[in-house]
Amino acid sequence: MKKLITPLLIALPLLMSAQQTVDERVEEILGRMTIEDKIGQLNQMDGRRDIEKVKQEVREGTLGSIMNIVDPAVTDELQRIAVEESPSGIPILFARDVVHGFNTVLPIPLGMAASWDDALIETTARNTAIEATEKGIRWAFAPMMDIARDARWGRIAESFGEDTYMAGRLAVAVVKGYQGESLTDPMSMAACAKHFVGYGDAEGGRDYNTTSIPPRTLRDVYLPPFKACVDAGCASIMTSFNDNDGLPSTGNRWLLTELLRDQWRFKGLVVSDWGSVAGLIPHGVARDKRDAAQQCIVAGCDMDMSSRSYLLHMKDLIEKGEVDVAVLDAAVRRVLKLKVELGLFDNPYARKVEKSEIYSDSVLDAACRLAEESVVMLKNESVLPLGENVRRILVAGPMADAPYDQMGTWALDGDKKHTVTPIMALRELCGDKVEIEYIPALTHPRDKSTAEFKALAKAARKADVVLAFVGEEQMMSGEAHSLSSLDLQGAQRQMLEELAAVGTPLVTVFMAGRPMTIAPQVEISDAILYAWHPGTMGGKALANIIFGHVNPSGKLPVTFPRNVGQIPIYYNHKHTSHRAKGTEGNLDNIPREAPQSVMGHTSSYLDVAPSPLFHFGYGLSYTTFEVSDLVIENKEVTADGNIKVSVMLKNTGSREGTEVVQLYTGRKTASVTQPLKELKDFKRVTLAAGESCKVEFEVPVSRLAFHNRDMVPAVEPGNYTLTVGTDSQSGLRTYFQIMN
Ligand code: GLC
Numbered sequence: 025m026k027k028l029i030t031p032l033l034i035a036l037p038l039l040m041s042a043q044q045t046v047d048e049r050v051e052e053i054l055g056r057m058t059i060e061d062k063i064g065q066l067n068q069m070d071g072r073r074d075i076e077k078v079k080q081e082v083r084e085g086t087l088g089s090i091m092n093i094v095d096p097a098v099t100d101e102l103q104r105i106a107v108e109e110s111p112s113g114i115p116i117l118f119a120r121d122v123v124h125g126f127n128t129v130l131p132i133p134l135g136m137a138a139s140w141d142d143a144l145i146e147t148t149a150r151n152t153a154i155e156a157t158e159k160g161i162r163w164a165f166a167p168m169m170d171i172a173r174d175a176r177w178g179r180i181a182e183s184f185g186e187d188t189y190m191a192g193r194l195a196v197a198v199v200k201g202y203q204g205e206s207l208t209d210p211m212s213m214a215a216c217a218k219h220f221v222g223y224g225d226a227e228g229g230r231d232y233n234t235t236s237i238p239p240r241t242l243r244d245v246y247l248p249p250f251k252a253c254v255d256a257g258c259a260s261i262m263t264s265f266n267d268n269d270g271l272p273s274t275g276n277r278w279l280l281t282e283l284l285r286d287q288w289r290f291k292g293l294v295v296s297d298w299g300s301v302a303g304l305i306p307h308g309v310a311r312d313k314r315d316a317a318q319q320c321i322v323a324g325c326d327m328d329m330s331s332r333s334y335l336l337h338m339k340d341l342i343e344k345g346e347v348d349v350a351v352l353d354a355a356v357r358r359v360l361k362l363k364v365e366l367g368l369f370d371n372p373y374a375r376k377v378e379k380s381e382i383y384s385d386s387v388l389d390a391a392c393r394l395a396e397e398s399v400v401m402l403k404n405e406s407v408l409p410l411g412e413n414v415r416r417i418l419v420a421g422p423m424a425d426a427p428y429d430q431m432g433t434w435a436l437d438g439d440k441k442h443t444v445t446p447i448m449a450l451r452e453l454c455g456d457k458v459e460i461e462y463i464p465a466l467t468h469p470r471d472k473s474t475a476e477f478k479a480l481a482k483a484a485r486k487a488d489v490v491l492a493f494v495g496e497e498q499m500m501s502g503e504a505h506s507l508s509s510l511d512l513q514g515a516q517r518q519m520l521e522e523l524a525a526v527g528t529p530l531v532t533v534f535m536a537g538r539p540m541t542i543a544p545q546v547e548i549s550d551a552i553l554y555a556w557h558p559g560t561m562g563g564k565a566l567a568n569i570i571f572g573h574v575n576p577s578g579k580l581p582v583t584f585p586r587n588v589g590q591i592p593i594y595y596n597h598k599h600t601s602h603r604a605k606g607t608e609g610n611l612d613n614i615p616r617e618a619p620q621s622v623m624g625h626t627s628s629y630l631d632v633a634p635s636p637l638f639h640f641g642y643g644l645s646y647t648t649f650e651v652s653d654l655v656i657e658n659k660e661v662t663a664d665g666n667i668k669v670s671v672m673l674k675n676t677g678s679r680e681g682t683e684v685v686q687l688y689t690g691r692k693t694a695s696v697t698q699p700l701k702e703l704k705d706f707k708r709v710t711l712a713a714g715e716s717c718k719v720e721f722e723v724p725v726s727r728l729a730f731h732n733r734d735m736v737p738a739v740e741p742g743n744y745t746l747t748v749g750t751d752s753q754s755g756l757r758t759y760f761q762i763m764n
Pocket of ligand 1: 121165218297298503
C-alpha cells in the first residue's frame with residue numbers, strides 16, 4: 025500500500041497544479057476585467073470590413089473574435105493592437121469556415137463521407153489545420169454534422185449524409201485532425217461542432233426553414249454525432265438557425281444548458297450562428313436585440329456572432345439585474361479558457377514557418393487519395409477502366425474543365441488556379457498515347473445552348489469512348505441554396521441523349537453537391553461515376569480511376585431518389601404498419617375504373633417504385649467481393665457486453681480492390697417503433713485478387729440503445745437481427761438476443 029501512496033503524493037500536486045494552470049489563469053484574467061472587457065470578449069465580428077474600423081474596435085476591446093481574415097500580417101497587426109493597446113490586453117481568436125480543406129480543397133464533406141475512411145479524413149483534416157494555422161486561423165467552424173435526409177437542402181453538401189453513426193464517427197475524425205494532440209500546438213485549431221441541432225430537417229429541404237423533430241428522434245438521430253464530438257473533446261459548438269418545435273436553438277436553454285452542459289458536461293464554448301442571436305426577433309420570440317441578448321446568454325450561448333446584440337445591451341441587462349453577472353462571467357470564462365488552451369496568451373501571433381506546407385506534395389497527395397476514395401461507381405457495363413484498345417477519347421460537358429465549381433461550396437480559401445480538372449489530368453495521363461478531342465459543348469451546367477451538339481455527335485462517332493462530365497455549379501448547393509428540382513440543369517440532359525444516340529460507349533461523370541435525380545442518365549450511360557465536388561485534386565483522382573490506376577471504392581453515404589417526389593427517402597426508415605411490397609409504383613398496372621382497394625394498402629406511391637434509385641452504402645468496384653461465413657461469437661449478450669462477429673471477405677475478381685464491410689442491426693419489436701436497420705460499424709478492407717481475410721467486428725451493445733417509451737436511453741432486451749454486407753440492402757444475416 026505504501027508503494028502506491030508515495031507516487032500519488034508526488035503526482036497529485038503536479039496534477040493539481042497542471043489542472044489549476046488553465047483554471048487559475050482564467051480566474052486571474054477574469055478577476056482583472058471590467059464589465060466592458062467581459063462583454064467585448066463575447067462579441068465576434070467579420071473582419072472583411074474597413075480595416076481601420078476593425079482596428080479601432082480592437083483597440084476599444086469590443087472584439088473577442090474576428091472571422092475571415094486569412095492574412096497573417098493583418099491578423100498579427102490586429103493581435104498586436106489587442107495585446108498592447110486594448111484595455112484588457114486579451115488576444116483575439118481568429119476564426120474561419122474551414123470546412124473541407126483550406127488552400128488545398130478536399131472533397132465536400134458528403135464526398136469525404138463516401139470514402140468511409142475516417143483515418144484518411146483525420147489525416148487530411150490535420151493537413152488542413154496545418155495550412156489554416158499558417159494563415160493565422162486558430163478556430164475552424166467545422167465539422168458540420170447535421171443529419172441530412174433531403175437532397176433539396178443545399179447544405180447536404182456540407183454534411184456527412186443520412187446516417188447518425190457515420191456522421192458521428194467522421195465528425196470525430198475531423199475534430200481529432202483539427203485539434204491534434206493538444207490545442208496549444210500552434211498547428212492545431214479549435215474545432216466547432218455544428219449546427220446544434222436538427223438544422224438538416226428543414227421542412228421542404230428549404231434552408232433556414234422550421235424543423236419539427238420530436239424528442240425521441242432528436243435524441244436518437246440528430247444529437248448523437250454532437251455527443252460523440254463532445255466526448256472526443258471538441259472545443260466548441262455552434263448553434264443552428266432553425267426553430268425546432270417552436271424554439272430557436274440559439275435561445276433554447278434546455279438544449280444549450282440542461283442537455284449540453286448539465287447532462288453532457290460540455291465545458292467548451294458555444295457560439296451562435298451568423299446573427300442567430302438577433303434571429304430570435306424574426307423568429308418572433310424576441311421583441312428586440314436586448315430581449316434576444318437576454319434570452320440567448322441565459323440559455324447558454326456564450327458568444328454572439330455578428331449581431332452585436334450582446335455588445336449593445338449586455339451592460340444594461342446586467343446593471344438592471346436582468347442578467348446575473350455570474351451568467352456573464354460563466355460565458356467569459358469559456359472564451360478565456362479556449363484562448364488559454366490555444367496558448368494565445370503565451371504566443372498570440374500567427375506561427376512562423378520556414379517551409380510552407382500549403383500545396384505541399386504530401387498535402388496534395390492525401391487530398392488526391394481522399395478524392396479517389398470519395399468517387400462512387402454507380403454503373404459499369406464493362407467499359408471502365410479504359411484499356412489499351414482505347415486510342416481516341418471524346419471529352420465533353422461543362423464540368424470537364426470547371427476549376428472553380430469543382431471545389432464545391434465553402435471552399436473559401438481554394439484557388440481555382442490550383443485545381444486539377446479532368447481534362448487537365450486526362451491530357452497529362454494520355455500524353456501522345458491516346459488522342460483526346462475536347463468539346464465542352466456547354467459553357468456551364470445551366471447553359472441551354474444546343475449549338476455544339478451536332479459537332480459533338482460527329483466527334484462521338486469517331487471516338488472509341490465518350491467521357492461526359494456533367495453536374496451542378498458549386499453555387500447550386502451550400503447555404504441558402506436549396507433546389508426544388510434535382511434534375512440536371514440547362515441542356516445537359518439533351519447533350520447526354522445526343523451522345524448516347526451515337527452508340528459510342530458513354531461514361532458519365534457527375535460533379536455535384538448532393539444526390540441529383542439521375543435515373544434517365546443512368547439508363548443511357550454505359551458507366552456512371554459520382555464524384556460530388558471533389559476539390560483541388562478531383563480531376564487527377566478521376567483520371568486515375570478512369571484509366572484503372574485506382575480501383576474505385578466509394579460507397580453512398582446518402583440515398584439517391586428516383587425522383588424528387590420520393591424525398592425524404594433514407595435507408596433507416598421505420599417499419600410502418602403497411603410496409604411496401606416493392607412491386608408498387610407502375611401506373612400501367614392500375615386497372616381502369618377498378619374498385620378502390622384493388623392496389624392494396626401499402627406505404628408507397630402509385631407512380632414510382634418504393635425503392636430508391638441507389639441505396640445507402642452502395643458502390644461498385646473493378647473487382648468483385650464475396651462475404652461468407654458470418655459467425656457471431658455470442659448469440660446471447662447483455663447490455664454491458666459486446667457483440668463479436670466475423671465474416672470472411674474474398675476478392676473474387678481479377679485485381680486488387682478495397683471493400684467497405686458494413687454491419688447493421690435491427691429489431692422488429694421494441695417499446696417504440698424502430699428503423700428497419702441501422703449502421704453500427706464499418707471497415708475498409710483492401711485485398712489482392714483472389715485474397716481472403718477474416719473481418720472482425722466488436723460492437724458494444726450500448727451502441728444499440730435508443731430512447732424507450734419512457735424517453736429513457738436504454739438497451740432493450742429482445743431479439744435482434746445482424747447483417748454484414750457491402751451495402752445497406754444485402755449481406756449475410758444472423759440473429760442474437762439481448763438478455764435482461
Ligand atoms: C453561416 C453558416 C455557418 C458558418 C457561419 C460563419 O451562416 O450557417 O455554418 O460557420 O455563418 O460563416
